[in-house]
Amino acid sequence: MESKWSFMLPWCQVLRPLLSYTPYPVPGLKVSFRQRSDHLHSLEQTRDALALLAAVAHVDLVAWKFLLVKHCGVKILRSRENVSLNAATPFTFVFANHFHARLDVPWAVEILECCLVRVDEHVANATYKDALAQIAAPQSAPRPVSTEIEIPVHVELRPNALRHADIHEFITAAWAALKSVEESRAQRPDNAAERFTFKEGALSFRSTFVLASLEADIMLIQDYADVPRMVAEMTASSNHFRISDLDMTPWPAENTAVETNAYASIEGRSQMLRSVLCSGGHSHTSASCKETRVNNVCLESYLTHEWVFEAMCSALVVTQSASVVTIHLDQVKESPEQRRREWQWLAYAFLSQRARLHSSIRTVDLWNVDLTTEDAEAVAAILAVANPEEQFVGMMPTAPLVRQGGHLEYYVKANASMRLAPIHHDLPVWRSSDFSIPNDVCGVKLLGDDGESEWVDVLVPSLGKCQAQRASLSRCDHVSVTSEPTKLTLRLNIAEEGGRWGGLRHLLRAIGPVLDGLELFIRYGGFVDLSWIIEVCPMLRHLRINGCTVDAAAFVRAYESGESRLSSLNCPMDDARPLAAALSRGESCLAKHLRQLRLDCDFAQTSSIMVKTALSTLEHMLTVNRSLEYLCISMTVGCARKAITDTMASITLHDQEMLPVVGSKLPMACKAAFLSIFWPVRGDTTLNKRKPELTTFQPRRCELEPHVISIIFGFAATCVVRQVFFDPHSCVFT
Template identity: 25%
Template sequence: MSRGATNAQLKLQWEFLDPWLEILGRRIKYKPVAFEEEVWDAEKRVLEVTLPAKNSDNYERYSQSEFNYDLREVREALALVAAVAHVDQEAWKFVLNKVWGLKLGKIGSEELEREIPARFVLIFDHLAGVVPITSYTDSENSFLKDLVHFCGTNQVEDPSPEFQTALRQLAVRAGTRLLPRDKSGLDIKIPVQVFLTDKGFLVGRQLLLKANAEKIVREQWEEYERSSRQQPLPSGKIRCTLELLPMVAEWTDSMGYSSFAPKIQKIMKDNVWFSQLSLSAESGGGLIGDACRGRDDFRQIMATVFDSTRRSPSRSTSRYYFDRGVYLRDGSPLQVNQVDFKSYTSLRSGDLGAIMSALVINQTTKKVTMRAVKRTISGDDNWMWLAYGLFSKRARAYSALETFSLNQIDSLSVSNAKALSDVIFSDHPEEVVCGTSPGVVEDRNATLNSGASIRWIFADGQPVVDAKAITTESAVRGVRTFSDDGESEWVDAIVPGMGRCQVLRDDLVFDLASAIPTHTGALKSLTIGFNKEEDTDPISDGLPDFLAAVGSTLKDLTLDGPRDDFDENLILRHCPSLHTLSLCGGIVDVQLDFSEHRYNNEPIPELKCHWHYPSSCCRLERPHESSLQVCSSTAIPSKRPMRRLESR
């Protein structure tokens, strides 16, 4: 279809899709999915699909074969719609506009011109099609058979005649540009994800069932590809296959952490992968009335999610890996593409310390975000824990983290920045964070034995010895001892998922087997967002000192929200490897791209910015040369180093 076709022409050309769109019309929503820190990402949208559920009222009297017929109809309709997006973006946008009412902007606008991929998120309203189990211990033999039917080899082994006819009609419209006669046919892979949320009592069970379904789907496809059933796709033909990506799971109810902890431990050890995992950043001890139990549940979850074991993607339950809409068949993906922490207001130091004590040796994810409704962190203690988990000597030696985002900051004062810097530049960061004296014995990594006691409550820097201790149910790796006099019965230690603790010397094993694998790295991308609430005036006078401490390894930096004005050239001096700088939250949002300068090993031009005058907001100059770029708030310039600019 040529560009500029009228709606009438598009409707006539694609009217064979009408019955398929009718099938989806009552089941599908086109929804934006965007995260606050991703200021410059193209707006992400997904097709949220509610699947038929065998145990729902609508299908109560259906036989399994009748139900499978309806499930196949929905699957094939989704496949055809996604194929249209691949073959003809103009027709796809017509469908989005006319069927789901999506406003795509005016002719010539970036929104209308941008390619929109088809991405599906599957919603289960019920625990659909569960194979009966005799006990909880048999749950590994259970699976969501509807999901297996939806994403497994049934797609290619039992397509409906109507679907095959529609594919032939689609091939005619694709033409020889996409289907050249001298090449094999077009094999379209369509990513689908399952979204599991803690809003419902069945989600914990669904988490295990979904993991088992992923494994079965992978085994089906591997067996199919090894067999003679897989045939080469003939020239001029189109094949559409839904491919199950790692799940998106949300568990932000800290009161339910006692139920969640054993489940997440099992599926992480089983090498189940996640596109995103959202968690509460607050332990639930106060809510459940048992602080000790709540803290231990939180410890187990944090230590599991930020495990020090790096697991192989080739042995995962998923066949494909997903990041920003791109399949990752090679490279170095990790088990959880993104961990997202949510809280209502400022994190308690104990909770943040628990998170950072696990994150400092993390080998499961490269990206972490922290968001709060009111504010995230405040006070020197929190900034020191943040420094320990993200930038300390230990983090640089052992953590795989590359991207971190933090919003709603109330204060980044000079004092906060100094506290953070003290941790970053210390050879003994644990002593600085916890305010303890240097030890006689060197800081060491250790394993804490199963059944060990952990003191975790402190007052005025000293352990509360008569408080109830936590007893470990299994061995704990990655413990770091510090301030050790070599003699005392109890030893100061950082325990993953707990933060500062004291443990018995006799419960520690210092040997080579307990050493954590070293994966030297450093944070490369950072987003800092200041508090945007009305009637707030966040303190940001420590921002220059903060960047001086953390900026040496950064390639991407985003500063968002209200903050003190300062010379933007200072950012470039403190961040000498910066490729992208985004400055947001004022009259204009601007993104500067220095990647060509870095690639050509050229110095970055001096910035001359006037954020309060958007008609001429930013000028980049070289000595003895004329201006490289003058940007207007009404146009997006085509040349670098300015990539994008938006006026508020």
């Protein structure tokens, strides 16, 4: 291996100071570009080295991983998450940590323009061509490969600077460069570049860096007038690439000085929020949800006024542009009334029947929450009514027209006159003059109607409660994204200082049936019985608990007596033995359903003999259980590592075991192999001898013994490879 790929060593040295593995936000290889003065090699050399490394992955994955680890210095430590590296692993171009001293805007633009290209159009380096020829040689490619290599790139724009103007200049210039690269690529014909010609019999590669996703932090620059337009361009361009993460505040901060500028900022921020959350697949006649435009929208709502929830949640409830929403709150500092209203708006935006039918959001991440019993009861109250929008404005749906219109969706026609009429009047500036939006606004909810007035109250995505002219409203015929309400994953992060979670049980009792996943970060630090979660969340598939120790015996009893089907569990347990015992019994519900287990055990006050006993129970479980695919063990042990080394080694022997579980769908090659058991059979021509003799194909599987068919399917199926390890970052020995 070393001698065969020795020609790649100089190129690996170019990448060694820049390359590392990153699991977040996009699992891949992070390229940390330094300041111009700290960059040891030219950008062209860096780009060529990345292209050559991708070409190696294209022809020989084992050699690629060898070069990464040994010669590029990439450390891939096994951690809580699976590390999966393959030829499609993206490079992440990071413009963050090393750009804090001085934002060199021309240097960042130069990096993007140099690297995001089709390499063979720009390379005249004979050394590069020679290296690529050796990679493309037949002996280097043990399997058939395509000659077109697309290298996915994730760009992370998170510059650190003291002056907001510097950040604005940096992101604006970087976006202009990215947009220019994408436009030039769209205009380029497929045959624009000739491939390199190598010696006879060699492959001819053509490598292209492709912008796959973008992450941008615009939190501090949103009051600039051109930022809403830039965000609109980003979301519109995401048909060509994904926006993996976008950080923003949904509204101007409280210290906006000039009233006219503040009002203009309100309209601009509404436009930006609408671009991010309301630019998906909404239609006047259908709402088929297209691929989401922004994977994760991070909203810093604690910087805004209370009425921001009115505008923000009115957009989130019908968004078809985002799949994950992260909201940073500050509920510890809020009054009980304000906090309860926030919980009701959040429940409406994510958990109501309207949201589950119309919204593309599948994961909700709430930070710094404070949850009391009264808050949970307020959530249950808003979810129990048919038209929660009217409850927010204190409207009692008594008139027949109101009841009929409550379940309908409308859109406001483009350029129609509207007026802001927010429910909460804590605006920094108030002006009741008319305004208009240049595009149709879909997902509008009618808030009562007397059937006669010229102006009616409506709830408008990204604007909240407004008044619109009756003539400007038209009904949407079909608005449901799915035929059945969707399931959600909810992450609750209780505030670190002063955060309460006494209302958690009441909250989950109200919303549990709609949850597919639940992650709790409680920061309690004590021992608790959370077995009741299994009862109130019957559809749960994924459960993660952090910050407290769970009673393992009570948890197992609750699971075995219920109808849960957990496939993934990540919990600190007081004792591993009840869980291991349940997973060792074939008839156990836990053994039938659980596929991934991350186990965190505290053995700090336990003798080495007891630790060995617990670990031996886990080892026995792995021997008899043939369906658990992933086991990660974290532990704090009150003894020396050498006292339990043998037991730990016996557990890790189960790593990389082949399990009798199908790991993935059968590839096309396997499906084609199955077709080979169908044989041509002469058709019966005795019924009509005037017709020409026909040859038909009849399956012969019925002539095979069942065990033979089972062997064929078992041979073709891709089995799961079990992963078992001790987390090196979380195992502590005294």
